[in-house]
Amino acid sequence: MVHLPHLISDLGILLTAAGITTLIFKKLKQPLVLGYIIAGMLVGPYFALFPTINEIDNIRIWAEIGVIFLLFSLGLEFSFKKLVKVGGASSIMAFIEIVIMLLLGYLTGQLLGWSTMDSVFLGGILCISSTTIIIRAFEELGVKSQRFAGLVFGVLIVEDLAAILLLVLLSTLAVSQQFAGSEMLEAVLKLGFFLAVWFLGGIFLIPTFLKWASRLMNDETLLIVSLALCLLMVMLASQAGFSPALGAFIMGSILAETTKAEKIEHLIGPVKDLFGAVFFVSVGILIHPAMMVAYAGTIALISVITILGKVLSITSGGLIAGQGLRTSIQSGMSVTQIGEFSFIIATLGLTLNVTSEFLYPIAVAVSAVTTFTTPYMIRLSEPLYRVVESVLPEKWKALLNRYSTGAHTINTTSDWRLLLKSYVISMAVYAVIIIAIAMLADNYLKSFIVGYGVGGFWADVMTTVVTLVCMAPFLWALALHHPQKEAHSRIWADRKYRSVVIVLEFARAGVGVLIVGFLVNQLFSTLVAIIVGLVIIALLALLSEKIQNFYARIEDSFLSNLNDRQISDDHHIAPWGAHLTSFPISPHSAIIGGTLEELQIRERFGVNIAVIERGGRTIMPPTRRERIYPYDKIYVFGTDEYIEPFRQYVTNEGPLGANMGAVKEDVRLQKMVVSPSSPLLHKTIKASGIRETTSGLVVGIEREGRKIMNPDSTLTFMEGDILWIVGSPSRIKQLEGNTVETVLTET
Incomplete structure (x- = not known):
């Protein structure tokens, strides 16, 4: 008899249970996430009626892979540019939520008579929502195109970044039993540095590589290359001390800026669905029915606190950020659960032996309860908004509307603000690049040179020269480049400001001297370092034109890669709730073959078709005689209440048409x-x-x-x-x- 490894049999049991519950929940029109969790409970070690998983540790590994691919897919949909656009409001909302939930978790633990460490870890567990559960719920409920969804995804990413810092802080607390502010600051700076390095390097290298290899790639090779890039970034993130899931998200965000993004997203879909199902089933496997019964009251209390706390904190944060009452309530009702990072935090406490054994199963049970309620909370957000709006005094509603509109208004920027902002951003970016080059040289270049038989003084000299040559374009940009030439010229034309401009220029040059001096000082004396720094800056000034030309080619290549695929289907939010979103037209859509005049979309639905993308070309703006064809991508402007009926209308089946196009442009x-x-x-x-x-x-x-x-x-x-x-x-x-x-x- 052939021996079948437990991993294969366990996976067979898991997917069979998932498949059966999926069909049942589809029939019942219930969220599939709930079915997956129930499937996990049925095949888990605590439920003997059905075949049981033998090696849960193997399933946990598969579940970790599922989290990686889910976040990789999320990165493909929400690039860095999109996150920057919603980052301000999302950051405010996430910060308020994290602070409130940390405090609520700690106070709840103390009221239950738990130890200080149990209470602190409970706060950490409750403040992080589940990215994977919300993604799946949004997909199943069809709300990803709505205005609040973009804000929620921004909140989730901020939470995931905050979770990494929490892991560092909680580890420090567990070991030293005291708050270590220096470690927290170090973790923040380290995270910011590596994010900048990965993004800048990735945008410069990866789109260029994909363009070069595009003629060699079919669907199979593109899938393999994409997964390889994802896992390489996962490895880099782990080596740097960060979450593997963060690395997957970063690579997805980088690939989202390439022209292959939509193709990769389509190819990765089945892989994400498979491992995502394994992850959600694994959540159910970890649920201990006996433990849930023993701590039923505690689980119920913490679940209620989690739901109410997150709704109130996110809604308050949204109102403070000027997002309006409807969007704030919808956002708050969407993040009312805990998930994968919460499990990691709970596991950390057990690993360090600083938390009680009951904390992890309680965290899993609360996650299960709040996962069950998530789809219903999202569905109830609109009725809740209508109730709140009906009871609010007219004066309050007018005040909220004025505040929301005012929060989106930005006045014309002064020349000084433009100049200083450009200096700060450019110096930060170039400093990151220069430090990264220095780190690479220190870790790899010198050992490489020594490996070829060059040692001692000459190895130091060669390492320094090669490093400075690589740094030269970025040193020049940091010390001498003017990103805002027009604003700089207008300020310089006013004589009373020239002395201030001169001081700024000398300050930038001084920063360049300090950077070069610090690098050289690692290998030579301080005096030599200062002299070399001054000489380098002088050479940069003398060779400015040649270096500028070389730097311009680097910058043009980076910007070309960054803007190669301009994401225009994101949720650009207008003050009164309207936004731009996109719909792909299937070959069976009811609007196929009709002209915009015949379809009367604006008159019937209250939305505008602003752009039609057809193949590699764009019709902007379309005329009333323009027809809709299969596989068109239409960009629609309107509010959620009008866009959703139109989306449902578009998905209805209808006649087919032919295909045609116009020039593709950024929208x-x-x-x-x-x-x-x-x-x-x-x-x-x-x-x-x-x-x-x-x-x-x-x-x-x-x-x-x-x-x-x-x-x-x-x-x-x-x-x-x-x-x-x-x-x-x-x-x-x-x-x-x-x-x-x-x-x-x-x-």
């Missing part, structure tokens, strides 16, 4: 204000020529506090009108210089 939602001297003033939308000049579509106007969605072409512009235009940034930029004053070029 964004731009916000602009009409100035007193604008040629647009007192002209109608139709007479203004915006459509013809910019290939743009005016989708909204703010006028004296009123919001006009999808304005009629006969509407006349007035002074102070804030226009929202969907179109090509490069074309709208020409309009900016001639007709309007820019308030916010990207939202």
Whole structure:
């Protein structure tokens, strides 16, 4: 009889249980996540009625792989540029939630009579929501295209980054029994440094590699290469002391900026689904029914505190961040669970022998309970919003609306602000690159040189020279480059500010001298280091033109890779709740073959089709005679309440059509204000020529506090009108210089 390894038999039992419960829950129209957890309980070691998993440790390994691929897939959908756009509001919401839940968890533990360490770890467990559970719930409920979903994903990423810091802090507390602020600061700086290095290096190298290898790749090779890149970044993250899941997310975010992103996302889908199912079943396997019965009251109390605490903290954070009542409540109702990072924190306490044995099973049980409630909480968010809105006084609602609109308004930036901001950002970026080059040289270059028989003084000299040559373009950029030349020139033209500008220039050069001096001082005397630093800066100034040309090629290559696939299907949020989202048109959609005039989408649904993407080409803006064809990708502007019925209409089956196209361009939602001297003033939308000049579509106007969605072409512009235009940034930029004053070029 052939011996079958336990891993294979366990996987067979697990997937069989998952498959059966999936079919049942599909039939019952219930979230699949709940079915997976029940399947795990049935095949777990504590339920003897069905065949039982033999080696749970192996299943945990598969579950870890599932988390990696789930976060890799999340990174593909939400790139760094998207996270930056929602990062401010998301960071505020996540920070408030983490602080409140840490405090609530600690106080709950103390009220239950637990030890200090149990209470502290409970706070850490409760403050991190489950990324994987929310992703799956959003997919199954079809709400990923809604406005609040982008904010929630931003909150989840901030939480995951905070979880890494929590692991460091809790480890320090467990060992030293006291708060160590220096270790916390070191962890923050280390995390920020490695994130910057990985992102900058990844954007510079990976899109270039994929372009070079594109002719050699079919679906199979692209899948293998993508998974290899994901796991390589997982290894790098682990080597640097970070979570493997963080590495997977970073690589997904880097690949999201490439032209292969959508193809990779499609290919990785089945792999993500398989391992994701294993992860959720493994959560159910860890649930101990007897322990749940013994601590039923405690589990119920902590579950209620978790749900209420997260709803109130995230909703409050959303209101403070100016996201509006509806979006804030929807966000708060979506993150009411704990998940994978909570399990890691609970495991840490057991590993270090500083927490009681009951804490981990309680954490798993609370996770199961809150996972069960998550889909229902998301569904209840809209009814809850309507109830809250109905009981709020009109004065409060008006105040919230004014605050929300004001939070999105950004005034024209002064030259000084532009200049200082560009200096700070560029110096931080170049400093990271220079430090990374120095670290690589220290760890690998010198040993490489010594390996070829060069030692002693000459090895130090060669290491220093090669390192400085590699650093030269970035040293020049840090010390001498002007990122905002126009703002710099305008400030320099005002004589009273020239002395300040000169001081800034000397300060930047001084930073360059210090960096070079510090590097050289590691191998030579301080005097030699200072002299070499001054000489290097002088050489950079003398060879400025050649170095500038070389640096320009590096910068152009980086920006080309970064903007190669401009993410325009993200949720650019306008102050009154409208946003730009996209829908792929299946060959069986009901709108196939119809013209925009025949379909009357604007009249029937209250949304605008602003752009049509067809193959590698873009129609912007489409005319009323434009037809919809199979595999088109349409960009729609509107609010959630209008977009959702339209999405359902698009997915209905209908006739087929043919295929055609136009030139592919970048598409964004731009916000602009009409100035007193604008040629647009007192002209109608139709007479203004915006459509013809910019290939743009005016989708909204703010006028004296009123919001006009999808304005009629006969509407006349007035002074102070804030226009929202969907179109090509490069074309709208020409309009900016001639007709309007820019308030916010990207939202």
